[in-house]
Amino acid sequence: MNLYMGKMLMVDLSAESVTTEPLRAEWLREYWGAWGLALRYYTDAVSPEIDPLAPENVVVIMTAPLCGTLVPLASRMCLVSKSPHTGTIFESNVGGSFGPELKYAGYDGIIIKGRASAPVFLKIDNDRVSLESAEHMTGQGIFETEKLMEAAIGAHGAKTLAIGPAAENMITYSMIGSESYRQFGRGGTGALFGSKNLKGIVCRGTGAVRVADMSRFLERTDHYTKNDLLCDDNLWAKTDGTPILVEVTNEMGIHPTRNYTKGFNGRKEQLNSDAIQAAKLGNRACASCPMACGKFTRVNSAEIEGPEYETLCLGGSNCDIHDLEAVIRFNRLCDDLGLDTMTCGSTISLAMEMTENGVHNFNLRFGQVDEYLKVVYEIATLSTERGRDLAKGAKHLAAKYGAEELSMEVKGLEMPAYEPRGNFGMGIAYATSERGACHLRAFPIFATDPHDIDALVSDVVDAQNANSIKWSLGFCDFWGTVNTSIEADLMSAGLGEAVSAEELDRAGERIWTLSRLFNLAAGFTAADDTLPKKIMERPLEGGRHEGRVFSRADLARAMQSYYELRDWSAKGIPSSRKLAALGLETTTL
Amino acid sequence: MKKELFANPDLCTGCNRCTLACSANKEGVFQPSKARMRVTNFPLRGFSVPNICFQCPKANCLEVCPTDAMFRGADGVVRLNRDLCSGCGACVTACPYGMVEQDAKGIPYKCDLCDGDPACAKECHSEALVHTTGDAALFQLKAAQMKTRHNSGTPLEKRHKVAEALKRNSRG
Numbered sequence: 001m002n003l004y005m006g007k008m009l010m011v012d013l014s015a016e017s018v019t020t021e022p023l024r025a026e027w028l029r030e031y032w033g034a035w036g037l038a039l040r041y042y043t044d045a046v047s048p049e050i051d052p053l054a055p056e057n058v059v060v061i062m063t064a065p066l067c068g069t070l071v072p073l074a075s076r077m078c079l080v081s082k083s084p085h086t087g088t089i090f091e092s093n094v095g096g097s098f099g100p101e102l103k104y105a106g107y108d109g110i111i112i113k114g115r116a117s118a119p120v121f122l123k124i125d126n127d128r129v130s131l132e133s134a135e136h137m138t139g140q141g142i143f144e145t146e147k148l149m150e151a152a153i154g155a156h157g158a159k160t161l162a163i164g165p166a167a168e169n170m171i172t173y174s175m176i177g178s179e180s181y182r183q184f185g186r187g188g189t190g191a192l193f194g195s196k197n198l199k200g201i202v203c204r205g206t207g208a209v210r211v212a213d214m215s216r217f218l219e220r221t222d223h224y225t226k227n228d229l230l231c232d233d234n235l236w237a238k239t240d241g242t243p244i245l246v247e248v249t250n251e252m253g254i255h256p257t258r259n260y261t262k263g264f265n266g267r268k269e270q271l272n273s274d275a276i277q278a279a280k281l282g283n284r285a286c287a288s289c290p291m292a293c294g295k296f297t298r299v300n301s302a303e304i305e306g307p308e309y310e311t312l313c314l315g316g317s318n319c320d321i322h323d324l325e326a327v328i329r330f331n332r333l334c335d336d337l338g339l340d341t342m343t344c345g346s347t348i349s350l351a352m353e354m355t356e357n358g359v360h361n362f363n364l365r366f367g368q369v370d371e372y373l374k375v376v377y378e379i380a381t382l383s384t385e386r387g388r389d390l391a392k393g394a395k396h397l398a399a400k401y402g403a404e405e406l407s408m409e410v411k412g413l414e415m416p417a418y419e420p421r422g423n424f425g426m427g428i429a430y431a432t433s434e435r436g437a438c439h440l441r442a443f444p445i446f447a448t449d450p451h452d453i454d455a456l457v458s459d460v461v462d463a464q465n466a467n468s469i470k471w472s473l474g475f476c477d478f479w480g481t482v483n484t485s486i487e488a489d490l491m492s493a494g495l496g497e498a499v500s501a502e503e504l505d506r507a508g509e510r511i512w513t514l515s516r517l518f519n520l521a522a523g524f525t526a527a528d529d530t531l532p533k534k535i536m537e538r539p540l541e542g543g544r545h546e547g548r549v550f551s552r553a554d555l556a557r558a559m560q561s562y563y564e565l566r567d568w569s570a571k572g573i574p575s576s577r578k579l580a581a582l583g584l585e586t587t588t589l
Numbered sequence: 590m591k592k593e594l595f596a597n598p599d600l601c602t603g604c605n606r607c608t609l610a611c612s613a614n615k616e617g618v619f620q621p622s623k624a625r626m627r628v629t630n631f632p633l634r635g636f637s638v639p640n641i642c643f644q645c646p647k648a649n650c651l652e653v654c655p656t657d658a659m660f661r662g663a664d665g666v667v668r669l670n671r672d673l674c675s676g677c678g679a680c681v682t683a684c685p686y687g688m689v690e691q692d693a694k695g696i697p698y699k700c701d702l703c704d705g706d707p708a709c710a711k712e713c714h715s716e717a718l719v720h721t722t723g724d725a726a727l728f729q730l731k732a733a734q735m736k737t738r739h740n741s742g743t744p745l746e747k748r749h750k751v752a753e754a755l756k757r758n759s760r761g
Contacts, residue, residue: 100621209618285603
């Protein structure tokens with residue numbers, strides 16, 4: 001087969017069995033790969049009411065067709081399951097090299113179900129696949145676990161997915177780490193592994209990914225790399241990486257500060273791109289990426305690949321922490337113990353605000369570094385009362401102490417580092433994302449008018465559809481100018497079959513809509529397409545949009561406009577006409 | 590002046606576009622395990638080493654070849670004449686850098702600098718791999734990389750040891 005390996009690895013941990021199945025060819029031209037294909041496999045395998053942490057739940061890990069080739073920024077791998085943090089359908093994707101390695105080993109993806117009776121890891125050495133005891137790895141952090149798994153396969157350079165103690169403790173915002181500093185970050189992917197007693201996966205693959213016509217494929221790849229990717233709109237990733245957003249969002253007045261109280265941080269210079277460049281040892285890249293947006297930094301003895309923008313803000317500014325070394329240490333602790341830095345940072349900032357407001361004393365205060373670092377370990381290991389409290393995440397922590405108005409999340413997923421009061425588009429994106437507050441579905445921060453609701457709704461819908469297919473083809477967010485015409489041309493060259501931009505556009509909308517159907521069947525309603533109370537009621541302080549709220553009335557208008565544009569009912573249910581147009585009328589959940 | 594391939598680990602991002610380009614060029618597929626140059630990654634330390642064939646002036650692979658299948662071309666590049674090769678694998682064992690490997694039939698493969706226009710260097714966007722006549726700094730870098738020689742282990746193990754030594758020098 002061209003581009004695909006044609007084979008899925010089926011792991012049943014309860015039965016301790018590993019088998020292979022041919023790839024479902026009938027789904028490829030509708031769901032393509034990664035997110036879409038994983039979603040199709042997932043919805044086929046489970047019922048939407050499933051308990052995410054039950055053995056019956058399934059985890060689908062899927063590569064994309066261009067993964068493992070020279071097409072740049074197209075080797076990301078997706079994980080789809082139901083999130084233990086939000087209860088929604090959930091897609092998370094990771095860069096690095098595990099995806100390509102899995103394909104070289106001969107598999108497009110892995111489907112995992114059941115629960116092992118004792119901790120195990122999955123060893124994939126080309127066609128030799130086995131479940132091995134992970135007893136000796138129990139309690140180990142991700143970095144050590146990766147080392148032990150690499151040793152177990154006996155080949156330097158084997159690629160890994162691993163969990164740390166946070167995931168073993170099934171904390172709902174624990175993550176799966178890969179190659180030390182890359183993650184299936186959000187939504188509790190780690191807890192899914194933890195609930196299955198699966199400590200990790202190590203993979204070595206020495207096979208090949210084939211394309212229909214290599215010289216044409218290379219010519220097309222080179223053309224788009226030179227004439228589209230490596231152009232002004234995208235080069236920030238190469239020069240600065242995501243820390244550039246610290247200045248950008250402050251300038252826009254949408255830089256969350258002190259648990260989303262302010263939209264501007266007067267001490268931003270200590271965590272901006274210049275600060276990162278001053279601490280940088282080198283640039284790091286995912287497989288097949290010429291941009292190398294990862295900045296490897298060291299301050300005193302603390303080193304890390306990162307911190308990325310979300311961590312600089314949610315673990316920095318939003319906690320009123322302005323010490324780069326502290327943020328690096330926070331980031332490294334999260335990466336090793338296995339916590340999502342975004343949710344962790346946001347939950348800590350909530351606890352800081354609750355402490356300072358007198359709601360409850362967690363002994364955590366804005367700008368106080370020592371306790372901020374100490375509590376990360378307490379969360380991951382559930383070793384103290386406050387650690388156990390914060391391990392619940394913002395929504396449940398706030399609810400426990402009656403401080404719902406301070407919890408900054410949508411559908412239980414803590415907000416990314418872009419303030420919706422200063423940019424209504426981000427609010428609309430958060431309210432309508434299938435996985436809760438997320439910036440990777442639509443990212444309208446550069447809109448001409450950040451408060452023009454109708455224009456922003458339209459931007460958000462277009463971006464959600466475009467990103468649904470973009471993530472399904474394994475592309476990275478940071479090829480910002482890629483579109484379905486480019487994607488179709490590259491896919492055509494690789495497959496040796498004509499692929500049109502129109503069918504990819506339609507696939508994007510299909511994938512988005514199928515996610516919606518799953519959430520509706522799981523019990524979510526239009527009432528869940530909402531924003532945190534603070535965003536709707538409390539005026540933003542500081543920065544360009546001082547005094548703004550994203551009012552309930554504005555949100556209601558936005559949602560009405562959004563549902564209409566999508567041809568969904570006023571209750572947010574896709575019309576049968578829309579389902580028929582997308583070929584979803586017979587898809588049962 | 591003759592051009593040579595130089596590797597600078599401090600500039601390598603670990604992206605592996607070089608090994609993808611090499612395998613596409615040499616094998617017609619994307620298969621880094623068959624690339625004639627490789628990358629050793631140390632993700633935790635943020636360090637990667639491009640492992641290259643140095644086309645050694647005193648080439649062990651060539652010297653040990655019992656059938657004269659390995660030979661040096663007029664351009665200084667060490668190549669294999671497949672017709673003369675017995676598949677004994679002595680060259681694989683002899684290379685101290687792990688840069689000669691055997692295919693499924695036992696036939697060795699190694700870097701031939703793509704006949705003067707290496708695909709790997711063309712795909713390197715960080716200038717960690719350059720094909721140039723070189724300057725003092727580059728020759729010094731190359732000499733330092735060639736210093737660590739290993740007589741035992743698989744090619745993968747040798748490449749890893751070479752890379753470890755370079756990592757220690759750079760990252761501590």
